[in-house]
Amino acid sequence: MAELTTTKLNAESHLLLDQPLLRIPFELSRKNMKTAQRYVERERDQILALLQSTAKDSLNSSSSSSSSSSSDSNLTLESLDSMISRMQGLKRKLEGLHEEEMRIHRASRARIAHLQDLFDVQSLVDVKYDEWSRIRLSRLLVDYLLRSDYSSSAAYLAAEKGIEDLVDVDAFVQCHKIEKSLREGHRTNEALAWCAENRQNLKKAGSALEFELRLQQYIELVRQGNTGGGYGSGGGDVGKLREATGHAKRYLASSGDMELLGRAAGLLAFEIGTEVEPYKSLYSDSRWDHLAHLFLTTHHTLYSLPSRPLLHIALSAGLSALKTPSCHSAYTSSSANASSSTTTVCPICSTELNELARNVPYAHHTKSIVENDPVVLPNGRIYGRERLNSYNEKVGTERGWVRDPVEGVGGERWREEQVRKVFIS
Amino acid sequence: MDDLNEHIELLEKKANLSKGIDDIQKTIDLLVTARAKVAAEPETAPMTLAKLQGPVEKSFDTAMNDLKKIYSGLGKYSKALDKKFKDKPLPTAENDALSSHPSLINRAIAMHLLREGQFSVASTFIEEANAHPPHPEPTPGTPNPYLEEAWEKDLVSGTFNSKQLQQQFAEMYHILHELRQQKNLAPAIAWARERSAVLEARGSNLEFELCQLQFVCLFSDGGMTDSDADGPLRAWAYARSEFGPFQHRYAREVQQLMGAMAYWQNIADSPYRRYFYNDSAWEEVATSFTREFCSLLGLSADSPLYIAATAGAIALPTLLKLQNIMKEKRTEWTTQNELPVEIPLPPSYHFHSIFVCPVSKEQSTDQNPPMMMPCGHVIAQESLDKLSKGARFKCPYCPGESHPRDAKKVFL
Numbered sequence: 001m002a003e004l005t006t007t008k009l010n011a012e013s014h015l016l017l018d019q020p021l022l023r024i025p026f027e028l029s030r031k032n033m034k035t036a037q038r039y040v041e042r043e044r045d046q047i048l049a050l051l052q053s054t055a056k057d058s059l060n061s062s063s064s065s066s067s068s069s070s071s072d073s074n075l076t077l078e079s080l081d082s083m084i085s086r087m088q089g090l091k092r093k094l095e096g097l098h099e100e101e102m103r104i105h106r107a108s109r110a111r112i113a114h115l116q117d118l119f120d121v122q123s124l125v126d127v128k129y130d131e132w133s134r135i136r137l138s139r140l141l142v143d144y145l146l147r148s149d150y151s152s153s154a155a156y157l158a159a160e161k162g163i164e165d166l167v168d169v170d171a172f173v174q175c176h177k178i179e180k181s182l183r184e185g186h187r188t189n190e191a192l193a194w195c196a197e198n199r200q201n202l203k204k205a206g207s208a209l210e211f212e213l214r215l216q217q218y219i220e221l222v223r224q225g226n227t228g229g230g231y232g233s234g235g236g237d238v239g240k241l242r243e244a245t246g247h248a249k250r251y252l253a254s255s256g257d258m259e260l261l262g263r264a265a266g267l268l269a270f271e272i273g274t275e276v277e278p279y280k281s282l283y284s285d286s287r288w289d290h291l292a293h294l295f296l297t298t299h300h301t302l303y304s305l306p307s308r309p310l311l312h313i314a315l316s317a318g319l320s321a322l323k324t325p326s327c328h329s330a331y332t333s334s335s336a337n338a339s340s341s342t343t344t345v346c347p348i349c350s351t352e353l354n355e356l357a358r359n360v361p362y363a364h365h366t367k368s369i370v371e372n373d374p375v376v377l378p379n380g381r382i383y384g385r386e387r388l389n390s391y392n393e394k395v396g397t398e399r400g401w402v403r404d405p406v407e408g409v410g411g412e413r414w415r416e417e418q419v420r421k422v423f424i425s
Numbered sequence: 426m427d428d429l430n431e432h433i434e435l436l437e438k439k440a441n442l443s444k445g446i447d448d449i450q451k452t453i454d455l456l457v458t459a460r461a462k463v464a465a466e467p468e469t470a471p472m473t474l475a476k477l478q479g480p481v482e483k484s485f486d487t488a489m490n491d492l493k494k495i496y497s498g499l500g501k502y503s504k505a506l507d508k509k510f511k512d513k514p515l516p517t518a519e520n521d522a523l524s525s526h527p528s529l530i531n532r533a534i535a536m537h538l539l540r541e542g543q544f545s546v547a548s549t550f551i552e553e554a555n556a557h558p559p560h561p562e563p564t565p566g567t568p569n570p571y572l573e574e575a576w577e578k579d580l581v582s583g584t585f586n587s588k589q590l591q592q593q594f595a596e597m598y599h600i601l602h603e604l605r606q607q608k609n610l611a612p613a614i615a616w617a618r619e620r621s622a623v624l625e626a627r628g629s630n631l632e633f634e635l636c637q638l639q640f641v642c643l644f645s646d647g648g649m650t651d652s653d654a655d656g657p658l659r660a661w662a663y664a665r666s667e668f669g670p671f672q673h674r675y676a677r678e679v680q681q682l683m684g685a686m687a688y689w690q691n692i693a694d695s696p697y698r699r700y701f702y703n704d705s706a707w708e709e710v711a712t713s714f715t716r717e718f719c720s721l722l723g724l725s726a727d728s729p730l731y732i733a734a735t736a737g738a739i740a741l742p743t744l745l746k747l748q749n750i751m752k753e754k755r756t757e758w759t760t761q762n763e764l765p766v767e768i769p770l771p772p773s774y775h776f777h778s779i780f781v782c783p784v785s786k787e788q789s790t791d792q793n794p795p796m797m798m799p800c801g802h803v804i805a806q807e808s809l810d811k812l813s814k815g816a817r818f819k820c821p822y823c824p825g826e827s828h829p830r831d832a833k834k835v836f837l
Contacts, residue, residue, distance in 0.1 A: 318737025
């Protein structure tokens with residue numbers, strides 16, 4: 001049988017919520033490295049080609065005649081200069097990436113140190129665990145705020161708590177910028193650029209995002225082509241429609257999804273206000289919401305972020321673990337209430353969480369948990385004898401009498417003999 | 426963790442872009458030298474350029490190679506990460522009852538920030554949340570989130586009274602600051618005096634504790650070993666003017682404090698030492714003040730969000746294990762209202778007493794409350810009905826016999 005309570009902390013299994021903490025910086029540094037690689041490769045090809053052609057030109061001119069040798073050598077110098085400035089541009093770009101790289105590594109290191117702190121704590125009742133857990137809560141809150149696109153609050157909170165190294169404000173801000181460009185701006189270019197940056201990983205994950213974006217581009221071209229003239233009236237912009245067909249050939253045909261291609265081709269023949277499915281939904285604005293949502297899920301999967309905020313995950317588990325049937329009971333609980341100073345308010349009963357917890361299941365218990373030496377008052381309320389006595393002492397109840405802490409000094413009082421022992425097993 | 430740290434160190438120190446940048450600089454140097462040569466001796470240009478091609482290509486290849494080192498360093502780090510989190514899948518929120526109430530979560534966060542004293546973050550947040558109200562998402566637990574109730578609209582429509590709450594917490598922090606940093610009891614005493622009746626009914630000693638500390642402060646102020654009786658005299662005057670209302674309820678404590686007057690020259694060796702040399706006294710009053718303050722607002726003393734998130738993190742490993750077992754056995758848990766496993770939490774996370782019927786092993790609820798038989802044993806209502814079938818029956822735990830109508834509903 002499981003133990004009722006535990007104070008032991010198993011750091012290794014405790015890290016369930018913390019995987020994204022290290023995954024995000026890793027993905028960011030991988031992306032950073034890929035960008036550097038792309039830059040170097042591109043410049044390598046260009047510079048080498050340029051160098052070769054310059055050498056060839058210079059060889060040709062020197063062998064043909066020497067009349068225009070000065071202008072030729074000027075040409076050579078010019079092309080060398082442009083190569084040098086290209087290379088300096090590359091160097092600047094790499095230096096920028098290097099700075100970013102070191103920043104990411106510093107953050108990773110800070111995060112590993114933060115997780116390591118947990119391994120140095122043995123007990124859940126240790127003050128150090130309390131501190132660690134408060135930092136974690138701030139992290140979870142920042143994560144929640146970032147996901148909800150409350151980025152100023154998120155950055156502010158992170159700064160106040162001094163945990164900037166432990167949260168990824170920039171990554172989320174970028175992500176929401178792209179999401180908004182889809183949802184509100186109805187633009188695909190930002191999202192497509194993002195796809196290009198992450199092409200390999202997206203391919204590995206079998207993501208449909210890029211295809212969906214290309215399809216949307218096609219739909220937009222058709223929409224432009226079909227504006228201004230109904231079917232048959234010949235008023236449509238045929239050029240646009242032709243462009244759309246070209247676009248489809250280039251980006252969509254390779255998918256091999258014949259049914260979808262058929263639908264896409266059919267779209268050409270339907271005007272915008274059509275009531276015919278599936279063309280109506282292809283034209284629909286709700287496709288942008290769908291794209292925005294798809295982008296978010298793709299982004300989160302790529303960065304190993306759970307689809308729901310970490311705060312939700314922690315809270316749903318926590319609310320259930322703490323909730324008891326008394327938390328939403330019609331009767332005041334004797335053991336946790338706001339009416340006397342001998343009890344503390346239970347967090348689930350507190351205003352903040354009470355309504356949120358209404359829909360979660362309550363914790364399972366196999367054994368009663370009651371105070372030592374429970375006694376019952378004539379009104380049916382059960383208290384630990386010690387707490388009852390200390391309350392009555394504090395409110396100055398007359399000797400030989402007792403009052404119910406929930407009813408307070410204005411309530412009924414009973415003779416001490418009326419307090420009975422009660423057996424709870 | 427050490428393993429991960431080593432990998433990061435390697436990436437930070439060696440496998441980074443600085444080498445690649447050096448290679449690029451070398452390439453630039455090659456080009457610059459060649460350019461100088463061509464400028465000086467134009468006739469050698471074809472030769473110089475031809476000779477340049479090999480080294481430039483090579484230098485690019487070195488740069489690419491250095492990038493590959495980063496790639497492999499990252500690859501190793503990624504493997505180490507995989508190993509670290511192998512048995513720790515990202516938790517799926519299958520029973521997420523929260524997505525359907527985002528405004529409630531927002532309210533909880535706003536209150537959390539306020540009670541933590543993060544007033545400016547809180548107001549930024551409330552502004553942002555009001556400008557972009559969240560969209561509820563349906564979840565299996567609450568399939569229809571759009572039926573918002575009045576309390577949920579609080580935050581959305583901006584009627585969530587954050588101003589008032591903020592004022593209250595600002596007052597709390599002001600008083601705490603005066604207590605802890607300035608050792609100034611006056612604001613706390615004023616607060617307690619205003620709520621004297623309420624505090625007394627709750628059985629709180631706060632007001633008296635504060636005044637007692639004030640007395641001790643005045644007493645010690647003049648210096649205790651000094652022959653100067655200034656401090657004790659002022660304390661005496663304070664006691665005469667302020668302790669009147671406490672005479673009745675705290676007669677004993679007041680007597681003790683007065684008794685200490687007799688020892689004013691040598692308190693440290695007197696029986697009253699404990700009143701005057703108590704280092705934690707300030708922290709104790711501060712804690713009890715915080716608790717009373719929050720309780721009067723109907724709030725728990727520590728942030729519920731903090732307690733719940735921490736309890737959640739403690740519970741997650743157990744819930745994950747459960748999820749895996751259920752998946753393996755392809756079962757689903759049948760009692761929607763109750764978690765199927767017990768979650769071990771530290772004792773400080775138990776707030777309510779719990780009654781589990783010893784007969785049915787079920788927790789008591791409003792519908793199935795605990796009933797005490799005349800012998801003092803308690804079982805759940807349903808167990809009582811089953812055992813008695815409406816007639817006299819024997820208590821399952823002692824020889825006592827009773828009629829079910831003699832059983833009494835009790836409250837824990």
